[in-house]
Every structure is written in C-alpha cells, then in structure tokens.
Amino acid sequence: MTPRVYSAPWVLAGRAAAGATPAALRDGAVALEGDRVLAAGPRAAVEERFGAGERLDAVILPALVNAHLHLELSHMAGRVAGGEGLPAWIHLFISARALPRPEEEAAQAMIMSAEDMVRAGVAAVGDVSNTLGSVAPLAAAGFSGTVYQEVFGVTPARIEAALAGARAARAACPPAPGLRIALSPHAVYSTHGATLGQLLAAGPASIHLAEDPAERALCATGTGDFARMFSSLGAARSLRPRARSAVAFVAEHLAPHHLAVHCVDVDEDDVALLARTGATVVLCPRSNRFIVGKLPPVAALLAAGVPLAVGTDSLASCPSLSPLADLALLRRELPGIPAATLLPLAWNGLAVGAPHVGALAPGAAPGVLAAPLEGARVEDPFDFVVSAFGAEERPFTWLARPRAEALA
Numbered sequence: 501m502t503p504r505v506y507s508a509p510w511v512l513a514g515r516a517a518a519g520a521t522p523a524a525l526r527d528g529a530v531a532l533e534g535d536r537v538l539a540a541g542p543r544a545a546v547e548e549r550f551g552a553g554e555r556l557d558a559v560i561l562p563a564l565v566n567a568h569l570h571l572e573l574s575h576m577a578g579r580v581a582g583g584e585g586l587p588a589w590i591h592l593f594i595s596a597r598a599l600p601r602p603e604e605e606a607a608q609a610m611i612m613s614a615e616d617m618v619r620a621g622v623a624a625v626g627d628v629s630n631t632l633g634s635v636a637p638l639a640a641a642g643f644s645g646t647v648y649q650e651v652f653g654v655t656p657a658r659i660e661a662a663l664a665g666a667r668a669a670r671a672a673c674p675p676a677p678g679l680r681i682a683l684s685p686h687a688v689y690s691t692h693g694a695t696l697g698q699l700l701a702a703g704p705a706s707i708h709l710a711e712d713p714a715e716r717a718l719c720a721t722g723t724g725d726f727a728r729m730f731s732s733l734g735a736a737r738s739l740r741p742r743a744r745s746a747v748a749f750v751a752e753h754l755a756p757h758h759l760a761v762h763c764v765d766v767d768e769d770d771v772a773l774l775a776r777t778g779a780t781v782v783l784c785p786r787s788n789r790f791i792v793g794k795l796p797p798v799a800a801l802l803a804a805g806v807p808l809a810v811g812t813d814s815l816a817s818c819p820s821l822s823p824l825a826d827l828a829l830l831r832r833e834l835p836g837i838p839a840a841t842l843l844p845l846a847w848n849g850l851a852v853g854a855p856h857v858g859a860l861a862p863g864a865a866p867g868v869l870a871a872p873l874e875g876a877r878v879e880d881p882f883d884f885v886v887s888a889f890g891a892e893e894r895p896f897t898w899l900a901r902p903r904a905e906a907l908a
C-alpha cells in the first residue's frame with residue numbers, strides 16, 4: 501500500500517507524557533498507511549522519507565475521546581429542565597423517562613447521535629448504559645473504548661435485582677470489536693454501599709461522583725434531598741453518616757482504572773484524596789452548568805496532578821455530544837487555563853481502555869482529523885481547535901478513520 505502524506509501549517513501530535521506540554525509542529529506532516537500512522541513530524545523530514553504530501557489548509561490532530569456520555573438517552577434531548585440542582589433534575593428525569601416512547605424513536609436517536617459524534621471528531625467513548633442498547637450503534641459507527649454497564653438500587657433487594665438484570669443483558673449482548681463492557685455503580689446516592697465497593701474492586705468502572713452538594717449532605721450528615729429519597733425507597737437504615745464527603749466515602753475503592761465523573765462539589769481534601777487514588781476525573785462542564793449551575797474546580801484538579809478527561813454527559817442535560825464544545829466552555833469561563841492544557845483532556849484514550857486513541861504514534865491507528873483553517877492564520881493551534889472550531893462545533897474532516905474490525 502502506498503503511504504498517504506498530508507502536510508499542514510500545524511500538526512498536533514496528541515497527548516504527551518504527564519506534565520509535559522503536547523507538541524505543536526509548525527509546518528508539519530503526517531504519513532499514513534491505511535488507518536495506521538507511519539510518522540508525524542516536521543514536513544521536510546516526513547516528506548523526505550515518504551514523498552511530497554498533499555497540502556492542507558488545516559490543523560491536523562489525533563481523533564478525540566468523549567469519556568462520559570449516555571448514548572441511550574439521546575431521545576431525551578431537551579426533555580428535562582435543569583437549574584434546580586441534581587435531586588430536582590433526577591425527579592424530572594425519572595418522570596420524563598417513564599413516558600412511553602416507540603422503541604424505534606430511541607434506536608434512531610442513538611444512530612443519529614453516533615453520527616454526530618463522528619462529525620465532532622470522536623473515535624473513542626466512555627459510554628454509560630443501563631440496557632446495553634448503546635453497544636450495537638456504537639460498534640456500528642466504529643467507536644472503541646468502554647461501555648460502562650450501570651446498576652443502581654439502594655436496598656439489598658433492589659441492587660440484587662439490578663445485578664441479575666445486568667447479567668441477563670450482558671449474556672444477550674453480542675460481542676462488539678473494540679468495545680469492552682464494565683459493570684459500574686451509578687453513584688453513592690443510588691447504589692447500595694457494599695455493592696458499590698464490590699463493583700469498584702472488580703476492575704475498570706465508572707461512577708458519578710460529587711456532582712451536587714446534596715451528595716456531601718447525604719454522606720456527612722444523612723440529611724438533605726438524597727436522604728429523603730433514601731427514606732422514600734425504604735432504605736432509611738443506610739442513612740447513618742458515612743464519611744465527610746462523597747469522595748471520602750468511595751476513595752478507598754478508587755484506582756487508576758476508574759472514572760470519577762463530575763467532581764464539582766470537591767474541597768481541598770477531596771482533591772488530595774482523588775489525586776492519591778490515580779482515578780481519572782471526567783469533567784462534564786456543560787451538563788454541570790445546566791443541572792447544578794457550577795463548574796468543577798479545574799485549576800485545583802490540574803495543580804494536584806489528578807488525571808483528567810472530558811465528557812458531554814447525555815443529551816438530557818447537554819445540547820450536543822461534542823467534547824470539544826465542553827472544553828470551549830472551560831476555555832471561555834477559565835481564561836487562565838491555556839487551550840494547550842485543556843485539549844489533551846479530549847485525547848485521554850487511556851482512561852476509557854482505548855490507549856491507541858489520542859496520540860499520533862507510529863504504528864497506531866488513532867483516527868486522524870483535519871480541522872480546516874479556511875484561510876485563518878493562527879499562532880496558537882490549540883486555541884483555534886478549542887475556541888473557534890470547538891465552540892462553533894464545526895465538523896472535522898477525517899484523514900484516517902479506524903474501522904471497528906481493525907481494533908484489538
């Protein structure tokens with residue numbers, strides 16, 4: 501197969517080693533063979549080895565990761581109001597989800613959302629599913645990563661039933677190349693405490709954590725809206741104060757193969773605890789803004805060395821599944837954090853079990869994108885990708901897109 505060579509005013513190489521600034525090559529090039537990267541580097545060096553390239557007026561970069569979404573909730577777009585905090589949102593969500601809908605509508609919404617994610621440059625996902633109904637549309641669209649099969653239930657009887665249902669769904673789910681399935685607890689306020697620990701101890705998993713101050717109130721004092729919910733579900737016995745915060749309650753179970761999603765209501769001690777666990781915190785700022793009206797403490801998490809990724813959450817709380825649009829919000833609201841620091845959050849394939857995604861490494865098939873410059877001359881290509889391309893949700897051009905069959 502003849503190598504394909506593309507050159508551009510800027511080539512971004514993707515995630516760098518911890519603490520290092522990711523490389524931006526001015527007048528760079530990438531050589532590809534099929535889906536695989538042969539080389540990425542200065543244009544002169546790449547063209548000397550592989551021949552003259554096609555010149556693109558674009559920023560070339562590795563494909564992106566949406567580390568937290570719920571594809572199966574795509575048909576709920578615009579159907580749940582926010583702004584009153586998480587407990588209120590959950591009440592509205594449960595009522596809206598209970599409305600009868602044709603199955604075909606939900607299936608079609610998943611297919612369309614998966615296509616939207618492709619246009620948004622996404623190659624790998626950390627998808628959360630209760631039914632595993634998202635596995636087939638994600639696999640068909642060629643995504644790799646992890647589907648976190650989520651269970652909840654605050655009483656022993658309810659969580660046992662949820663686990664039995666999860667086992668049945670898993671047994672009925674056809675294998676999907678490139679996607680692994682990981683059983684996961686929903687959150688501290690929704691999952692029986694002992695089971696929550698067991699699920700995290702079992703291996704890779706994801707948990708919604710510290711999204712709203714109501715979780716702290718439940719864990720620290722056994723009061724508040726979630727405590728009332730516990731009582732109404734017949735789980736009042738679980739209401740003894742358990743830890744000083746939601747993070748403190750689960751920290752002993754968290755490990756580097758876990759995702760802690762949201763982490764908005766975290767204090768200094770929580771941030772230090774999270775850093776010690778090595779778990780990746782997935783930021784979903786547009787969803788947080790919509791539901792709880794706050795953003796996570798990004799600067800503190802970065803300063804503590806907490807591994808970070810970015811997700812969109814579902815269309816029930818976020819207007820699109822573009823992770824770059826979430827980074828654009830952070831860039832706008834937290835101008836002290838450079839785009840070169842934020843963009844690598846969308847290259848964290850490691851966090852979702854897709855380590856080949858997020859870097860232009862020779863031999864790998866990460867998916868390669870071009871973000872057309874349309875004549876713009878940019879001095880900071882990271883800022884162009886986040887603040888112009890991402891904020892406006894412009895569609896990427898794929899220079900190489902791995903097919904699911906090609907993935908390990």
Ligand SMILES: [Zn+2]
Binds near residue numbers: 761814
């Ligand atoms: Zn979520």
